[in-house]
Amino acid sequence: MSVYVETATAAKECGACPSTSCNTAHLTRLGIKMDDWDYVVALAGNPNTGKSTLFNAWTGLRQHVGNWNGKTVTRAEGALRYNDRKFKLVDLPGTYSLLSMSVHEEVARDFVLFGRPDVTVVVVDANRLERGLHLVLQTLEITDRVVVCLNLIDEARRNNLKIDERALARDLGVPVVPTAVRHGEGLPELLRVVDEMAQGRYPTRPHRLNYRDAALEAAVAQLAGQLEGMFPGLPNARWVALRLLENDESIIRAVREGTLGDLQRPDAFPELMQLEAR
Amino acid sequence: MTLNQLGVGRKATVKKVYSESAERRRMLDLGILPGTVVETVMSSPLGDPVAYRIRSAVVALRREQAELIEVQENFTADEMESRG
Numbered sequence: 001m002s003v004y005v006e007t008a009t010a011a012k013e014c015g016a017c018p019s020t021s022c023n024t025a026h027l028t029r030l031g032i033k034m035d036d037w038d039y040v041v042a043l044a045g046n047p048n049t050g051k052s053t054l055f056n057a058w059t060g061l062r063q064h065v066g067n068w069n070g071k072t073v074t075r076a077e078g079a080l081r082y083n084d085r086k087f088k089l090v091d092l093p094g095t096y097s098l099l100s101m102s103v104h105e106e107v108a109r110d111f112v113l114f115g116r117p118d119v120t121v122v123v124v125d126a127n128r129l130e131r132g133l134h135l136v137l138q139t140l141e142i143t144d145r146v147v148v149c150l151n152l153i154d155e156a157r158r159n160n161l162k163i164d165e166r167a168l169a170r171d172l173g174v175p176v177v178p179t180a181v182r183h184g185e186g187l188p189e190l191l192r193v194v195d196e197m198a199q200g201r202y203p204t205r206p207h208r209l210n211y212r213d214a215a216l217e218a219a220v221a222q223l224a225g226q227l228e229g230m231f232p233g234l235p236n237a238r239w240v241a242l243r244l245l246e247n248d249e250s251i252i253r254a255v256r257e258g259t260l261g262d263l264q265r266p267d268a269f270p271e272l273m274q275l276e277a278r
Numbered sequence: 279m280t281l282n283q284l285g286v287g288r289k290a291t292v293k294k295v296y297s298e299s300a301e302r303r304r305m306l307d308l309g310i311l312p313g314t315v316v317e318t319v320m321s322s323p324l325g326d327p328v329a330y331r332i333r334s335a336v337v338a339l340r341r342e343q344a345e346l347i348e349v350q351e352n353f354t355a356d357e358m359e360s361r362g
């Protein structure tokens with residue numbers, strides 16, 4: 001990957017979009033210049049929803065973008081500064097689920113689960129909302145610091161789709177920001193919300209499914225307690241316990257081999273970093 | 279009938295998913311559950327895998343996956359009539 005360091009001015013950033021929607025003067029794209037950071041932001045979402053396009057817009061990097069051949073198979077990292085805060089941005093492979101795994105999906109899941117991002121942006125295709133919401137709800141089981149980026153709103157408009165993003169935000173309990181990332185639309189607002197949430201100034205009330213089963217809850221509580229003993233500091237022990245009860249092979253393996261906690265290490269997937277996009 | 283028997287361009291409604299454990303989870307995550315409408319989009323040259331449209335995304339399934347999904351083909355009113 002080539003090193004790209006550039007500072008965006010409002011004019012340069014926004015050549016393609018109407019001036020009213022652009023106010024990115026406070027954004028500085030730092031490329032891979034990343035010695036330290038204040039916050040980590042993960043970009044998750046279904047395949048082909050514009051995650052890498054967003055990553056590039058905010059970091060100035062050139063992650064591959066596009067249909068199929070532009071598929072991201074491993075995570076990429078870049079940085080940006082917004083006002084005086086530095087953000088590390090992590091572009092994840094597309095995934096339909098955090099539960100059933102291809103290797104690429106595992107990269108995304110493990111980062112959201114154990115990488116402890118300060119904010120997870122779930123990028124959703126406004127034209128395939130149902131699919132995106134499945135992943136949003138799964139993500140909300142893991143973290144309450146979620147911003148939904150309702151992308152490809154330009155195409156939705158063309159398809160005569162109207163989405164009531166306020167109702168959606170109310171039901172999900174987290175902010176929903178409509179965007180057309182490729183055209184820069186909605187990006188300043190998205191960044192403002194991400195920044196506020198990273199600082200803990202954006203209260204959320206994540207919608208969570210209630211399993212309503214006393215026996216299940218008791219088993220989960222017991223297992224979660226044991227897991228916390230085995231893996232001190234493990235985030236999301238409850239979620240891991242649910243996966244164990246569900247017979248999730250990759251999680252069972254990680255517990256058995258004692259590698260569950262290792263997933264928190266930033267260099268936990270060296271072999272995956274070697275993977276090339278096909 | 280099972281999903282692998284659904285012709286290109288035809289639609290059907292999922293009746294039952296027979297896959298188990300991780301494979302079952304996978305199918306549910308792809309949005310394949312009873313009541314879901316699926317459409318066969320195209321078949322690869324060797325007939326396996328086959329691409330299906332499922333909840334507005336195109337998803338490729340291998341034959342052994344599609345064989346475990348019981349469906350009922352959707353016919354239009356006209357088709358019903360001509361079939362008698």
Ligand SMILES: Nc1nc2c(ncn2[C@@H]2O[C@H](COP(=O)(O)OP(=O)(O)OP(=O)(O)O)[C@@H](O)[C@H]2O)c(=O)[nH]1
Pocket residue numbers: 045046047048049050051052053054064065066067068070071072073092093094095151152153154155179180181182183
């Ligand atoms: N019309 C429109 N197209 C967009 C928008 N954002 C992204 N795209 C296009 O959508 C395609 C996929 O974009 P990517 O950024 O590669 O998507 P991704 O989510 O990183 O995909 P994976 O890495 O496979 O998960 C590209 O052709 C983009 O140009 C948008 O707001 N509007």
Ligand SMILES: [Mg+2]
Pocket residue numbers: 051052053064065070071072091092093094
């Ligand atoms: Mg990508």
